[in-house]
Amino acid sequence: MTGVLPVTLEESRKAVQALLYSGKEYVCVMKLHSDTTEDRVKAVLKEFEDTIYQRPPLRASVKRQLRTRRIYYIDFLEMDGRNVLFKVGCEGGTYIRKLCYDIGEVLGCGAHMQELRRTRAGPFIENESIVTLHDVAYWFMEWQQHKNEKVLRKFIQPMEKALALIPKICIRDSAVDAICHGANLTAPGVLSLETEISSASLMAVVTLKGEAVALAKAVASTEEILSMEHGVVAKPERVLMPRGTYPKCWRSGEI
Amino acid sequence: MPRSIAPWETTRKLLVKAEDKTNPKYGHKPEERSPEEYIRYGVINLDKPAGPTSHEVAAWVKRILNLQWVGHGGTLEAKAREIPT
Numbered sequence: 001m002t003g004v005l006p007v008t009l010e011e012s013r014k015a016v017q018a019l020l021y022s023g024k025e026y027v028c029v030m031k032l033h034s035d036t037t038e039d040r041v042k043a044v045l046k047e048f049e050d051t052i053y054q055r056p057p058l059r060a061s062v063k064r065q066l067r068t069r070r071i072y073y074i075d076f077l078e079m080d081g082r083n084v085l086f087k088v089g090c091e092g093g094t095y096i097r098k099l100c101y102d103i104g105e106v107l108g109c110g111a112h113m114q115e116l117r118r119t120r121a122g123p124f125i126e127n128e129s130i131v132t133l134h135d136v137a138y139w140f141m142e143w144q145q146h147k148n149e150k151v152l153r154k155f156i157q158p159m160e161k162a163l164a165l166i167p168k169i170c171i172r173d174s175a176v177d178a179i180c181h182g183a184n185l186t187a188p189g190v191l192s193l194e195t196e197i198s199s200a201s202l203m204a205v206v207t208l209k210g211e212a213v214a215l216a217k218a219v220a221s222t223e224e225i226l227s228m229e230h231g232v233v234a235k236p237e238r239v240l241m242p243r244g245t246y247p248k249c250w251r252s253g254e255i
Numbered sequence: 256m257p258r259s260i261a262p263w264e265t266t267r268k269l270l271v272k273a274e275d276k277t278n279p280k281y282g283h284k285p286e287e288r289s290p291e292e293y294i295r296y297g298v299i300n301l302d303k304p305a306g307p308t309s310h311e312v313a314a315w316v317k318r319i320l321n322l323q324w325v326g327h328g329g330t331l332e333a334k335a336r337e338i339p340t
């Protein structure tokens with residue numbers, strides 16, 4: 001109910017899709033409804049480190065249909081009476097309140113979520129560059145008065161930061177504007193790419209200067225792309241860079 | 256069930272397919288954007304306070320910075336409601 005909330009400004013809203021794929025981490029206080037041993041709690045938490053079934057709760061912003069979510073890890077931290085403190089790393093879209101309820105059902109005693117703090121949303125973490133609303137108001141006033149760019153960097157990060165956890169594919173200057181116009185990325189435009197890309201993975205298309213061009217779905221794996229000489233490599237999902245930032249070079253091939 | 260790898264625990268290597276240079280005339284590194292552009296292409300790692308909804312918090316940021324579009328990645332429940340994404 002508190003913690004990391006990435007706030008996207010203007011153009012960077014187009015990059016939120018990348019955050020939804022990047023997983024979340026929470027620290028949670030769960031309240032048990034009757035006394036249970038610590039060993040039993042630890043054992044049940046271990047059982048939930050798996051792909052779990054979850055039906056979104058009554059008050060949810062998504063369709064209430066049974067779905068699966070991956071729990072990467074649950075680390076038991078502390079137990080005091082009926083309060084259990086644990087840290088959970090999970091896929092985006094996991095309801096922690098529901099998770100606590102289900103843990104209570106398996107324990108047999110019932111449980112509910114007492115307190116929750118998000119410690120990570122994709123690449124954004126709690127003890128790195130996090131700012132409060134007060135900080136935002138203060139630094140922005142400071143920026144308006146002194147026009148010192150260093151102040152902006154204290155509380156705003158480039159949207160490329162939001163793409164840090166998805167695989168990157170770097171392209172030639174001459175391919176950039178075509179992508180900005182929605183064209184598919186073809187093999188000759190590719191300069192370098194990261195490992196572990198498979199068909200249908202969401203990738204960040206970047207320039208040699210490190211600017212984000214678009215979010216795109218791969219149509220081949222890393223190995224396949226490396227050996228391809230022609231043909232489509234990725235299809236853009238969301239263009240992030242405005243058209244005309246780089247010159248239009250299709251057909252002519254000149255830059 | 257063995258502990259699985261979270262997205263932030265995966266390591267990727269960069270493999271080079273071809274070499275090329277970039278023309279300094281066009282575009283710029285994310286850190287070298289002009290202040291106005293830096294804001295328009297920016298993200299804030301905000302510590303959400305308890306009480307207001309994620310949506311309200313985003314609206315406050317929008318008002319403080321005097322912007323048109325401010326969104327958030329993944330709702331974090333306000334007080335005693337459910338938490339989607």
